[in-house]
Amino acid sequence: MTIVLTPYVSGGAQKLKAASQSPAGPKHGLTPPALDDAVHALRCLAQLRSKDKGIEKYIYLSMLKEQDPAMFYKLCLANMSEFTPIIYTPTVGDACLQYSHIYRRPEGLYVSIKDKGNIKSVISNWPRVDEARISVVTDGSRILGLGDLGINGMPISIGKLSLYIAGAGIRPTSTIPICLDLGTNNQAYLDDPLYLGLRERRVPDNEMTEFMDEFMDEMSVAFPKLMVQFEDFSTDHAFAYLERYRNKYPVFNDDIQGTGAVVLSGFLNAAKISSAVSGRPLSSHRILFFGAGSAGVGVASQLMSFFTIQGLSVDEARERVWLVDSQGLVYDARGKLAEHKKYFSRKDYEGPPMKNLLDIIDYVKPTALLGLSTISNAFNAEVIRAMSALNARPIIFPLSNPVRLSECTFSDAVENSNGNVLFASGSPFDPIEYNGKTLYPGQGNNMYIFPGLGLGSILSRAKSVTDTMVEAASLGLAESLTPEEHDAGLLYPRIERIREISANIAKDVIRAAQKAGVDRSPELREPNDDDVYKRVQSKMWTP
Numbered sequence: 001m002t003i004v005l006t007p008y009v010s011g012g013a014q015k016l017k018a019a020s021q022s023p024a025g026p027k028h029g030l031t032p033p034a035l036d037d038a039v040h041a042l043r044c045l046a047q048l049r050s051k052d053k054g055i056e057k058y059i060y061l062s063m064l065k066e067q068d069p070a071m072f073y074k075l076c077l078a079n080m081s082e083f084t085p086i087i088y089t090p091t092v093g094d095a096c097l098q099y100s101h102i103y104r105r106p107e108g109l110y111v112s113i114k115d116k117g118n119i120k121s122v123i124s125n126w127p128r129v130d131e132a133r134i135s136v137v138t139d140g141s142r143i144l145g146l147g148d149l150g151i152n153g154m155p156i157s158i159g160k161l162s163l164y165i166a167g168a169g170i171r172p173t174s175t176i177p178i179c180l181d182l183g184t185n186n187q188a189y190l191d192d193p194l195y196l197g198l199r200e201r202r203v204p205d206n207e208m209t210e211f212m213d214e215f216m217d218e219m220s221v222a223f224p225k226l227m228v229q230f231e232d233f234s235t236d237h238a239f240a241y242l243e244r245y246r247n248k249y250p251v252f253n254d255d256i257q258g259t260g261a262v263v264l265s266g267f268l269n270a271a272k273i274s275s276a277v278s279g280r281p282l283s284s285h286r287i288l289f290f291g292a293g294s295a296g297v298g299v300a301s302q303l304m305s306f307f308t309i310q311g312l313s314v315d316e317a318r319e320r321v322w323l324v325d326s327q328g329l330v331y332d333a334r335g336k337l338a339e340h341k342k343y344f345s346r347k348d349y350e351g352p353p354m355k356n357l358l359d360i361i362d363y364v365k366p367t368a369l370l371g372l373s374t375i376s377n378a379f380n381a382e383v384i385r386a387m388s389a390l391n392a393r394p395i396i397f398p399l400s401n402p403v404r405l406s407e408c409t410f411s412d413a414v415e416n417s418n419g420n421v422l423f424a425s426g427s428p429f430d431p432i433e434y435n436g437k438t439l440y441p442g443q444g445n446n447m448y449i450f451p452g453l454g455l456g457s458i459l460s461r462a463k464s465v466t467d468t469m470v471e472a473a474s475l476g477l478a479e480s481l482t483p484e485e486h487d488a489g490l491l492y493p494r495i496e497r498i499r500e501i502s503a504n505i506a507k508d509v510i511r512a513a514q515k516a517g518v519d520r521s522p523e524l525r526e527p528n529d530d531d532v533y534k535r536v537q538s539k540m541w542t543p
């Protein structure tokens, strides 16, 4: 097995660019006479905007990032709401689906099951330009809502790290995108002559766990200051490996914890608006989850703290949550349940299986409906109308990605709720004009959380990522709305402010790490919050 790796910052074109420059300025003759950085930025944007298809824009930006990372990140930061749907969801979903076909060059670390027993030497091939601080690791088994994409999952690790760099100022050379190749059960890829991964079905769990133990151990030895973000592992493995490693290494699972944190934050802001209209106490909200996988259960667990903050006991908080999976309402009397669904399984329903979402809404009478099911249009007009009949301001969050799997669109939610919906989706939708008013959709995506959570964990040198650190990230995000954003009815801050938001979240995460006693940066313990915030900002890499 040949392992080839080159960090994307050292491509051939970049070497040519370096050769064309000296500290005193461009070497005469190696660049066009009128090349100017500010004008070139406009040229790059024009080239990007001249492309019709999302995937072409993705390829263009991917090349720009390799050739001129500073220009890429400068443009990204200046145009966040235009760039994120290209480098991240939804277009990154297409890039994953087609990765083996659009592949140009290696962009991360590929570790395969064939390397078991020899992972140390594979990792040692990673070029050490800077000390690695953050790695996003996927096994490609559940990429967004697109299923098992095998090695084609690599762009998700790359995309998340681009957001770490843009959104939290992590140095590009301190990041490692990783895709683990443990085979794939995707028959179309196994049959595809261009497929870049192992042409084998996924290995059994015991073999995977031996591999993961070796991988995590060697990573921690090779990169002692590294923080690992697990991404898009299929649900059973997502829970299992988070539990297995979370007290041993600095690691978190973005789909369980990052999603939990971002949804808690948006839910807090939505519930306050909804309760102000209905007069209903915050503690009496009733939350129906459509989808009970890693994301659904991760969010449900995080939302427990919404209720415990209002003074409910843990048992009372659990009573405010109902789960629905592909078999319908999740309840004990239904029979055998997957381990991760048991905690929220209802004990107070013993009737026949309840499958129809309208029937379930009629039974539960939810104030909030959250979709993490990958089923597009599951929240159809009737469902939205049923939620609107129950609530003056219904909370409806279709959170599945990419956008074509969203449980409903923003315009459907607005139309069928007469403009009253409190809305957040996983992938972005455009604002809508409704009755002479501009309505803005929230984007309830973990991209608001992981950059700040990662940065705070790195700067505090956290030994592990505690639940209190994740909760701090969530509450920090909820509190970061400006008065203008509140007045515009936003549930999340504008993405253009991502650096300021990430710095604030990082400060709160550092404080939580200190409280939990898992920090290893004593120099951050003495300064007050303002000074910690300034130190965080001063550590951010700026293109």
Ligand SMILES: NC(=O)C1=CN([C@@H]2O[C@H](COP(=O)(O)OP(=O)(O)OC[C@H]3O[C@@H](n4cnc5c(N)ncnc54)[C@H](O)[C@@H]3O)[C@@H](O)[C@H]2O)C=CC1
Binding pocket: 142, 143, 144, 145, 146, 234, 235, 254, 255, 259, 262, 290, 291, 292, 293, 294, 295, 296, 324, 325, 326, 327, 328, 372, 373, 374, 375, 399, 400, 401, 402, 405, 425, 426, 427, 444, 445, 446, 447
């Ligand atoms: N907005 C965000 O930041 C995030 C969104 N997600 C999205 O959440 C979705 C789910 O992710 P996971 O939980 O990891 O996947 P999963 O595959 O583990 O879970 C899907 C769940 O939906 C249920 N389901 C499937 N068909 C159904 C049907 N017809 N009716 C009712 N329930 C049905 C399944 O039983 C399962 O419980 C994905 O689309 C993913 O992109 C995941 C993480 C973050």
Ligand SMILES: CC(=O)C(=O)O
Binding pocket: 089, 143, 144, 145, 232, 254, 255, 400, 401, 426, 445, 446
């Ligand atoms: C956003 C994300 O992490 C997901 O859809 O899996």
Ligand SMILES: [Mg+2]
Binding pocket: 144, 231, 232, 254, 255
């Ligand atoms: Mg994910």
